[in-house]
Amino acid sequence: MSDDTPLIQTIDIKQHFPLRAGLFGRASLSVKAVDGITIDIPRRSVLGLVGESGSGKSTFGRAVMGLDKPTSGTIKFDGMDLALASKDEMKGLRRRMQMVFQDPFSSLNPRMSVNETLGVPLRFHARDLSRAARRDRAAEMLERVGLPAAYVDRFPHEFSGGQRQRIGIARALMVHPDFIMADEVVSALDVSVQAQVLNLFASLQRDMQLTMLFITHDLAVVGHVSDYVAVMYLGRIVELAPTRDLFSSPQHPYTEALLSAAPTPEMRDRAKRIVLMGDIPSAVNPPSGCPFRTRCLYALDACAGEVPALREVWPGHKTACIRDDLTLASATAQRCTET
Amino acid sequence: MTTVLTVEDLSIGFRSEGKVVTVVRGVNFKLEAGQTLALVGESGSGKSVTSLGIMGLLPPPPQSRTDGRIILHGDQDTDLLTLPEAGMRRVRGDRIAMIFQEPLTSLNPVHTVGAQIVEAIRSHRRMTRKAARARAIDLIEQVGIPDAAARLGSYPHELSGGMRQRIMIAIALALEPDILIADEPTTALDVTVQAQIIDLLRRLQADTGMAMLFITHDFGVVADVADRTIVMYAGEMVEEGSTDTVLGRPLMPYTRGLMSAVPKLQTAGLKQGELQTIDGFVPDPANLPTGCSFHPRCRHMREGLCDVPPVPLEDAGDRHMVRCKRWQDLAEASG
Amino acid sequence: MMTTANDVSTKSNRKQGRWMSSRGVRRFVSHRLAITGLLMISAVALLCIVGPWLLPHGMLEINIIDRFKPPGTDDYVLGTDELGRDLAARLFMAGRVSLIVGVAAMILSTLIGTVIGLVAGYFGKVIGTVLMRFTDSVLCFPQIFLLLTLAAFLEPSALMITLIIAATSWMEIARIVSAEIRSLRERDFVTASRISGASHSWIMFRELLPNIVGPIIVAATLTVARAILTEAYVSFLGYGIQPPLPSWGNMLNNAQQYLDTAPWLALVPGVAITIAVTSFNFIGDGLRDALDARSDMP
Numbered sequence: 001m002s003d004d005t006p007l008i009q010t011i012d013i014k015q016h017f018p019l020r021a022g023l024f025g026r027a028s029l030s031v032k033a034v035d036g037i038t039i040d041i042p043r044r045s046v047l048g049l050v051g052e053s054g055s056g057k058s059t060f061g062r063a064v065m066g067l068d069k070p071t072s073g074t075i076k077f078d079g080m081d082l083a084l085a086s087k088d089e090m091k092g093l094r095r096r097m098q099m100v101f102q103d104p105f106s107s108l109n110p111r112m113s114v115n116e117t118l119g120v121p122l123r124f125h126a127r128d129l130s131r132a133a134r135r136d137r138a139a140e141m142l143e144r145v146g147l148p149a150a151y152v153d154r155f156p157h158e159f160s161g162g163q164r165q166r167i168g169i170a171r172a173l174m175v176h177p178d179f180i181m182a183d184e185v186v187s188a189l190d191v192s193v194q195a196q197v198l199n200l201f202a203s204l205q206r207d208m209q210l211t212m213l214f215i216t217h218d219l220a221v222v223g224h225v226s227d228y229v230a231v232m233y234l235g236r237i238v239e240l241a242p243t244r245d246l247f248s249s250p251q252h253p254y255t256e257a258l259l260s261a262a263p264t265p266e267m268r269d270r271a272k273r274i275v276l277m278g279d280i281p282s283a284v285n286p287p288s289g290c291p292f293r294t295r296c297l298y299a300l301d302a303c304a305g306e307v308p309a310l311r312e313v314w315p316g317h318k319t320a321c322i323r324d325d326l327t328l329a330s331a332t333a334q335r336c337t338e339t
Numbered sequence: 340m341t342t343v344l345t346v347e348d349l350s351i352g353f354r355s356e357g358k359v360v361t362v363v364r365g366v367n368f369k370l371e372a373g374q375t376l377a378l379v380g381e382s383g384s385g386k387s388v389t390s391l392g393i394m395g396l397l398p399p400p401p402q403s404r405t406d407g408r409i410i411l412h413g414d415q416d417t418d419l420l421t422l423p424e425a426g427m428r429r430v431r432g433d434r435i436a437m438i439f440q441e442p443l444t445s446l447n448p449v450h451t452v453g454a455q456i457v458e459a460i461r462s463h464r465r466m467t468r469k470a471a472r473a474r475a476i477d478l479i480e481q482v483g484i485p486d487a488a489a490r491l492g493s494y495p496h497e498l499s500g501g502m503r504q505r506i507m508i509a510i511a512l513a514l515e516p517d518i519l520i521a522d523e524p525t526t527a528l529d530v531t532v533q534a535q536i537i538d539l540l541r542r543l544q545a546d547t548g549m550a551m552l553f554i555t556h557d558f559g560v561v562a563d564v565a566d567r568t569i570v571m572y573a574g575e576m577v578e579e580g581s582t583d584t585v586l587g588r589p590l591m592p593y594t595r596g597l598m599s600a601v602p603k604l605q606t607a608g609l610k611q612g613e614l615q616t617i618d619g620f621v622p623d624p625a626n627l628p629t630g631c632s633f634h635p636r637c638r639h640m641r642e643g644l645c646d647v648p649p650v651p652l653e654d655a656g657d658r659h660m661v662r663c664k665r666w667q668d669l670a671e672a673s674g
Numbered sequence: 675m676m677t678t679a680n681d682v683s684t685k686s687n688r689k690q691g692r693w694m695s696s697r698g699v700r701r702f703v704s705h706r707l708a709i710t711g712l713l714m715i716s717a718v719a720l721l722c723i724v725g726p727w728l729l730p731h732g733m734l735e736i737n738i739i740d741r742f743k744p745p746g747t748d749d750y751v752l753g754t755d756e757l758g759r760d761l762a763a764r765l766f767m768a769g770r771v772s773l774i775v776g777v778a779a780m781i782l783s784t785l786i787g788t789v790i791g792l793v794a795g796y797f798g799k800v801i802g803t804v805l806m807r808f809t810d811s812v813l814c815f816p817q818i819f820l821l822l823t824l825a826a827f828l829e830p831s832a833l834m835i836t837l838i839i840a841a842t843s844w845m846e847i848a849r850i851v852s853a854e855i856r857s858l859r860e861r862d863f864v865t866a867s868r869i870s871g872a873s874h875s876w877i878m879f880r881e882l883l884p885n886i887v888g889p890i891i892v893a894a895t896l897t898v899a900r901a902i903l904t905e906a907y908v909s910f911l912g913y914g915i916q917p918p919l920p921s922w923g924n925m926l927n928n929a930q931q932y933l934d935t936a937p938w939l940a941l942v943p944g945v946a947i948t949i950a951v952t953s954f955n956f957i958g959d960g961l962r963d964a965l966d967a968r969s970d971m972p
Binding site: 195198226242260263276 | 381382499500501502529530531532533534535538556557558559560561562563586596597598600601602603604605606607608609613614615616617620
């Protein structure tokens with residue numbers, strides 16, 4: 001595949017989970033967790049996927065990783081359709097896509113030493129390696145993620161949350177993948193540890209030329225690590241743009257509200273803050289038309305009609321809002337300058 | 340301003356394998372009516388233990404040991420630490436209420452939210468069931484839940500996280516407490532819902548004039564809610580002041596480190612390189628470093644100075660307190 | 675990298691094993707009943723193994739003159755039965771049979787239960803539902819009914835009775851294992867393993883199984899106690915181990931007609947059964963406290 005095709009391409013991914021209704025459960029209702037996502041992740045870039053709980057961001061991530069088969073849609077990795085890949089091809093792809101998890105406690109097997117945990121991917125993708133060679137690789141990778149090589153024989157309970165997260169990162173890197181899906185990897189960590197792990201991600205991404213899907217609910221984090229950001233709401237992407245562009249000139253009212261609600265320690269004018277009303281509607285029965293219209297400050301009658309498609313505002317910046325007459329506040333505009 | 344609670348020299352320790360490990364040391368503060376005081380720190384800083392100590396919710400001695408005084412002001416002052424459990428039960432809910440991070444675990448799943456609010460009211464006030472019910476509807480309306488009467492019949496699992504936290508707030512406010520302790524009340528919530536809850540708390544505080552003790556790890560939330568802020572590290576107060584001063588002009592290297600470790604929205608997408616980090620770990624409370632407990636992780640550490648006790652909390656002017664022996668030269672160095 | 679405060683605190687327990695943490699061992703040792711049980715059952719087992727060699731009479735040696743000697747007469751420590759056979763010799767030999775049947779039935783039923791529970795818990799959905807409904811339906815039959823029916827149709831022997839007991843006592847372990855696995859399989863490390871390319875069987879046996887060794891051991895210990903009891907009452911009813919091979923159960927069967935004239939014939943095997951069963955139950959309780967503590971499994 002040529003170098004400028006995106007490493008990951010998804011075309012109209014839908015993931016609907018049927019709800020059991022009654023004894024003979026004819027599934028008439030379903031949770032539309034992901035409802036039509038088309039997105040590309042260019043090689044060696046980081047796509048940040050940001051959204052609140054129930055937005056479908058993790059479900060989408062699992063579909064991309066091939067963990068759950070989507071209800072419909074196509075996922076291509078390096079040009080190859082995951083659904084059409086043979087068993088052998090799939091195995092090759094598995095090695096190239098790895099994942100780092102949110103919960104540093106549940107992501108490591110408490111009964112396995114670091115050496116064993118890091119050896120698991122090698123057992124299946126580098127079968128000819130001896131036990132000793134696996135151990136060497138594990139020790140090497142441990143140093144790479146900033147832990148002493150001597151820790152290979154320790155068990156998970158001997159580590160802090162941040163250290164465990166490093167081990168989780170090391171495991172993902174053991175088989176030298178091209179693509180990493182990172183799902184809320186810093187949200188369980190303390191602030192100072194979070195910064196360490198984010199720095200580690202940034203340096204590994206650069207050095208190992210990784211392509212990344214970085215899923216988080218934290219706008220500031222996504223702004224720090226991503227090249228592009230996609231904002232999800234109720235199973236759909238409502239805005240997609242290069243990071244700086246998204247933060248400095250958001251084009252979707254939901255993005256504006258998120259930026260406004262995100263707490264930051266800088267001085268700000270509280271009165272200008274946008275506080276959305278209500279909760280995210282149910283994904284079983286989403287509003288007609290624009291999914292955000294029930295909470296939107298700028299909704300018109302027309303918003304209840306068609307589901308708005310992503311339209312390009314200017315090259316690279318897409319929004320799923322029919323209103324093109326809005327001037328929305330940026331991340332910086334809402335904050336007073338410090339005196 | 341009236342002071343409603345004074346915490347004097349509070350120390351809390353837990354017994355572990357025969358030894359008492361002190362996890363909160365020499366904490367002093369005052370809560371003023373209508374004001375919000377934030378306790379900020381990372382896990383292990385002692386901020387939550389402090390709040391449990393005030394509520395009298397620590398395991399009884401000898402599992403825990405509490406020293407100092409927690410004085411609840413009123414018609415007459417009472418030291419909560421010497422109050423027997425029966426008296427403490429009257430204080431809890433009635434004078435001091437508390438809300439927690441995860442409302443689902445603090446609500447009883449088998450009772451409707453209405454029953455739980457009514458129960459909270461009737462356990463402290465002589466009131467008919469009917470009157471209590473009316474008060475419950477009133478409270479649910481106050482915390483911004485639409486269709487209050489119908490909501491009384493809902494079970495906790497039928498509500499969203501934000502709604503549940505509102506119900507918890509309604510229960511906490513049922514008896515019009517003088518003090519509300521909020522322990523990470525928005526940490527489990529989405530940003531847009533967090534903004535709603537913070538707004539709600541501020542509005543309720545303005546209406547009732549209660550004092551709030553707000554415990555959080557998030558400086559962003561602190562900026563939104565707090566009038567005064569205390570930064571805690573390894574069981575001690577390391578910086579205290581008005582929120583504007585502490586966040587705008589932090590003096591303690593730990594506070595500065597924490598603040599610069601958080602990615603900023605303003606610089607999003609600029610790829611400004613590495614975030615500043617604080618190396619190392621929070622020390623083991625059984626094995627604290629001598630002198631300043633932050634000194635092994637501090638980039639401004641001076642040997643022979645920072646590792647020598649005592650390291651007192653010094654006044655940097657305008658009630659801005661800082662526990663750092665080098666705050667003066669550091670402040671000068673940074674202009 | 676960094677100086678670590680935790681390093682110091684964790685160094686002391688570095689040497690601890692994989693699943694049996696030293697804390698677990700300490701908890702077990704401090705459990706008085708469990709240690710009593712362990713000592714008692716060890717003593718019983720030891721007597722059963724070496725006892726028959728130390729006694730002057732063999733278990734099949736008939737001395738019509740010495741019929742119904744009460745315990746302590748001559749060199750008959752526990753007396754004799756209606757044929758003048760040494761009761762002690764018979765008791766120890768019977769103990770070998772009962773203990774072996776009990777332990778073998780436990781091993782078999784644990785294996786069956788673990789595999790069924792593991793597969794049912796791991797796959798959930800259709801396979802899991804089918805397996806667990808099957809388990810429940812087996813559980814619905816009264817065990818004694820099942821046992822007697824099977825025993826009536828099949829040639830009774832020590833091997834057969836072991837198989838029958840195993841076939842009727844694996845269900846509880848299957849349920850315990852499947853419940854544990856159902857919660858464990860949601861952990862991220864299972865997903866991580868899948869992403870690493872691990873097969874289902876690898877995940878089940880290498881990732882998940884080591885995490886539930888504790889509960890399985892506890893259940894298995896309690897199963898031994900129940901298997902011994904089951905063997906005893908099947909044999910007591912005459913469908914189990916057949917004379918002249920003695921077992922505690924058929925010794926009791928034999929004893930019932932002499933209950934008023936020679937009560938020791940019933941008392942001796944009865945006490946043996948009680949000691950063995952309670953010992954295993956004590957050990958099981960102790961192990962439960964020691965291993966089941968979720969504290970070392972975050």
